[in-house]
Amino acid sequence: MSSPAPRTINVAVVGAGAIGRGWASLCAAHGWSTALFDIDSRAIDSALGEVRRRVGALVKLKRADTAVAERGLSHLRVGRSQLQACHDADWVIEAVTEDLALKQRLFENLDRVAPPDAILSSCSSGLAMTAIGARCRDQTRLVVAHPLNPPELIPLVEVVPGKFTSSATVETIREWLRELGRIPVVLKREVPGNVVGRIAAAVYRECIDLVLTGVIDVDDIDRAVSLGPSLGWASAGPHLTYHLGAGEAGLGAFLQHLLQSFEVWWGSLAAWTKLEPEQVRALTALVERTYGNQLERISESRDRRLASILQALESARKH
Amino acid sequence: MSSPAPRTINVAVVGAGAIGRGWASLCAAHGWSTALFDIDSRAIDSALGEVRRRVGALVKLKRADTAVAERGLSHLRVGRSQLQACHDADWVIEAVTEDLALKQRLFENLDRVAPPDAILSSCSSGLAMTAIGARCRDQTRLVVAHPLNPPELIPLVEVVPGKFTSSATVETIREWLRELGRIPVVLKREVPGNVVGRIAAAVYRECIDLVLTGVIDVDDIDRAVSLGPSLGWASAGPHLTYHLGAGEAGLGAFLQHLLQSFEVWWGSLAAWTKLEPEQVRALTALVERTYGNQLERISESRDRRLASILQALESARKH
Numbered sequence: 282m283s284s285p286a287p288r289t290i291n292v293a294v295v296g297a298g299a300i301g302r303g304w305a306s307l308c309a310a311h312g313w314s315t316a317l318f319d320i321d322s323r324a325i326d327s328a329l330g331e332v333r334r335r336v337g338a339l340v341k342l343k344r345a346d347t348a349v350a351e352r353g354l355s356h357l358r359v360g361r362s363q364l365q366a367c368h369d370a371d372w373v374i375e376a377v378t379e380d381l382a383l384k385q386r387l388f389e390n391l392d393r394v395a396p397p398d399a400i401l402s403s404c405s406s407g408l409a410m411t412a413i414g415a416r417c418r419d420q421t422r423l424v425v426a427h428p429l430n431p432p433e434l435i436p437l438v439e440v441v442p443g444k445f446t447s448s449a450t451v452e453t454i455r456e457w458l459r460e461l462g463r464i465p466v467v468l469k470r471e472v473p474g475n476v477v478g479r480i481a482a483a484v485y486r487e488c489i490d491l492v493l494t495g496v497i498d499v500d501d502i503d504r505a506v507s508l509g510p511s512l513g514w515a516s517a518g519p520h521l522t523y524h525l526g527a528g529e530a531g532l533g534a535f536l537q538h539l540l541q542s543f544e545v546w547w548g549s550l551a552a553w554t555k556l557e558p559e560q561v562r563a564l565t566a567l568v569e570r571t572y573g574n575q576l577e578r579i580s581e582s583r584d585r586r587l588a589s590i591l592q593a594l595e596s597a598r599k600h
Numbered sequence: 601m602s603s604p605a606p607r608t609i610n611v612a613v614v615g616a617g618a619i620g621r622g623w624a625s626l627c628a629a630h631g632w633s634t635a636l637f638d639i640d641s642r643a644i645d646s647a648l649g650e651v652r653r654r655v656g657a658l659v660k661l662k663r664a665d666t667a668v669a670e671r672g673l674s675h676l677r678v679g680r681s682q683l684q685a686c687h688d689a690d691w692v693i694e695a696v697t698e699d700l701a702l703k704q705r706l707f708e709n710l711d712r713v714a715p716p717d718a719i720l721s722s723c724s725s726g727l728a729m730t731a732i733g734a735r736c737r738d739q740t741r742l743v744v745a746h747p748l749n750p751p752e753l754i755p756l757v758e759v760v761p762g763k764f765t766s767s768a769t770v771e772t773i774r775e776w777l778r779e780l781g782r783i784p785v786v787l788k789r790e791v792p793g794n795v796v797g798r799i800a801a802a803v804y805r806e807c808i809d810l811v812l813t814g815v816i817d818v819d820d821i822d823r824a825v826s827l828g829p830s831l832g833w834a835s836a837g838p839h840l841t842y843h844l845g846a847g848e849a850g851l852g853a854f855l856q857h858l859l860q861s862f863e864v865w866w867g868s869l870a871a872w873t874k875l876e877p878e879q880v881r882a883l884t885a886l887v888e889r890t891y892g893n894q895l896e897r898i899s900e901s902r903d904r905r906l907a908s909i910l911q912a913l914e915s916a917r918k919h
Contacts, residue, residue, distance in 0.1 A: 435831055513749070
């Protein structure tokens with residue numbers, strides 16, 4: 282079986298945790314040459330096997346072409362050092378723990394070992410590229426490209442330029458992301474948590490609060506979010522949803538009325554900014570009691586649902 | 601073409617706005633006998649046509665069976681008075697504007713005109729049944745059953761018992777909702793906005809804030825929410841998502857780390873509880889400029905995406 286060979290980008294993924302493995306799986310599934318590096322050599326050993334498994338799952342879920350994925354896997358390799366992983370990279374993807382000092386040290390080094398025209402992106406879910414790259418000589422080629430988990434399935438990638446990021450860097454990273462089947466959304470300025478982290482934080486705080494204050498059970502609030510607002514938003518984002526809800530009267534008139542309810546609710550939402558250790562323990566116990574330990578089986582079902590939804594959205598768009 | 605005839609419930613929908621029309625469409629599409637009433641007789645005239653159109657759309661989207669829907673439409677009628685609409689109802693669905701005094705007066709009257717064993721439900725998105733039904737003689741048969749928009753497509757219905765609602769009422773309403781292909785989720789106590797309104801309010805506040813403070817454009821934040829967190833949550837609710845993200849380390853250890861980011865973001869989220877008139881005007885202008893006036897076309901695309909996602913989830917669950 283032969284497939285057309287698209288342009289191949291040399292990628293180096295630095296950090297072989299869940300997100301790094303996801304990026305490597307996505308790039309390999311698209312036939313790109315991918316080097317994976319982690320300072321923890323044991324993490325690397327298990328990572329390679331998992332990337333192969335995840336690429337296989339993408340093929341099975343019809344999210345990747347068999348021949349292209351085989352070519353990508355044949356080019357998948359482990360770097361023995363940052364230098365060896367990055368020296369011929371077009372794109373270096375940082376995917377280490379969310380820790381500013383750690384990321385700053387790493388970028389300082391990547392700036393030295395990567396080719397001068399390589400783009401260096403950070404997976405940070407909420408730190409600013411300007412801060413992460415503060416010690417780099419060339420800050421024009423740095424950009425946040427934050428995927429969601431699992432990165433090989435959820436299409437959104439938040440692209441957040443730092444103060445010194447060039448528009449050429451933003452354009453190139455958007456192009457590469459599109460080639461990987463991702464949907465890049467560019468933020469106009471840096472903000473803690475980007476936009477996804479902020480939305481997730483707002484939802485999770487309320488979901489924690491509703492459970493800990495005894496309004497609803499863990500599985501019921503999950504089901505409510507899944508089969509209610511998320512389905513609505515997956516079909517039309519929040520602003521469009523209310524624009525459609527307003528109908529012919531127009532959004533202005535509709536909002537006047539809607540805000541009467543919303544202002545009451547905004548005043549009554551959870552507003553705490555910290556969880557006490559005993560609350561973390563209580564929440565953990567409730568969630569573990571609800572979902573137990575069959576993580577692999579549940580995770581596979583989740584990925585199957587995700588892949589089905591993606592396929593459904595694609596076919597609905599073609600209509 | 602013949603179809604098995606399921607148990608038929610006599611439904612009276614009081615209020616022929618968007619939500620009332622949705623309920624009537626859903627009931628008719630399931631072959632149930634439905635009476636529609638509104639004090640505004642012009643609303644009723646346009647409502648009947650729209651219910652027929654929506655039932656047709658459900659058949660076309662493969663969310664309803666042709667023969668069953670035809671039977672339902674043949675039983676669809678308009679009540680000339682509340683009494684005439686409700687006198688033989690098993691289930692009276694209140695779907696009027698979100699206004700406590702209005703709903704209280706209406707329930708006081710419904711309590712008189714409906715058969716003594718009928719269940720009376722309110723579509724309230726956030727008011728308490730206990731308050732709405734305060735003037736009713738029999739409060740054991742009152743319950744909030746709040747759908748999302750459009751009610752005939754989004755499966756979630758929040759069921760919120762009031763202080764005096766009987767468990768028999770809750771059980772019957774859950775059974776009926778399941779027969780209508782809905783997924784009822786029962787709250788353990790009344791809270792402003794139920795759970796969906798609270799989640800929606802938390803998300804919408806942040807989406808408004810991000811647009812008004814120039815972080816991201818209207819269509820980009822909508823796209824980000826649609827193709828990022830909503831897809832994740834549609835496949836696994838927030839608590840399950842982090843449970844899966846934690847992996848073998850366990851949720852407790854994972855949360856310790858996650859909370860370092862989340863506590864920063866919680867502290868930085870929008871916290872206002874009121875929009876100023878000039879902010880409403882600015883928001884309205886931005887949304888209208890982004891999406892324009894082609895509401896019907898956009899709404900049809902949204903419904904097509906929704907129906908495709910529902911079908912995808914159903915087939916993934918059968919797997």
